[in-house]
Amino acid sequence: MEAEKELSPEQREELLTTLKGRFEKNRRRHQDLDWAAVQAKLEANPGKLWSLHEMERTGGEPDVIGQDTSTGEYLFYDCAAESPKGRRSVCYDHEALESRKEHKPENSAVEMAADMGIELLTEEQYRQLQTLGNFDMKTSSWLKTPAEIRKLGGAIFADFRYGQVFVYHNGASSYYAARAFRGSLRV
Structure with a gap:
């Protein structure tokens, strides 16, 4: 492999x-x-x-x-201006993907990141990224979700609107054409 x-x-x-x-x-x-x-x-x-x-x-x-x-x-x-196009329309993780009864997305953010050998950005990393430019002004990105939120069925995502970073929540099984995820890699 x-x-x-x-x-x-x-x-x-x-x-x-x-x-x-x-x-x-x-x-x-x-x-x-x-x-x-x-x-x-x-x-x-x-x-x-x-x-x-x-x-x-x-x-x-x-x-x-x-x-x-x-x-x-x-x-x-x-550092793409908008959430990466090749990773959009994915739910948060495998558990969320399996919970969907119909209209399942092809993949999940957590699984894609693992397959790529990268990590989802945390909220802190996302805020750090936003100090380097304006990202996700039209899209949004799933973020690494704290376990206590995920246990309750939720997941967090963020975007940049009105000159401000907004962090929101959604059901982890949701997915949208304008939402993907941003990753990090340590070398």
Whole structure:
């Protein structure tokens, strides 16, 4: 199974070129970081590169938003202006998907993220992302939901309207054409 989670040399080079271009275009997101160091870390972690490829393939436009000073890991978030197109119309998790009697979506946010090797953004991470630009002005994104909310059948999502981040709740089995999820990856 791991063999399918490797990029061809062409895919790897194309992705690195895309990531480098995005990194240079959006210096505000990572002012004190150096692309050569990020690229070296990526090249040493082909599985993480595959996850970034999946983020890119599904419309997430991943970019470096910082570095964890305690671990040295670079933090990538989905930075597409709107919730990623290739991940929309999904309910929150597998349990929610199974609970639907009819009109089931094809997948869930939690399962897709796990398959991609990434994590859903938490509320705190989503708010951090919004300090780097305006995201989800027309769409919304599922967020990692606290267990106590999920146990009661709910899940949380967020968007940016009227100059403000709003965090809402929905039944975890709901899904909408304008809602996907944003992910994070540590490399």
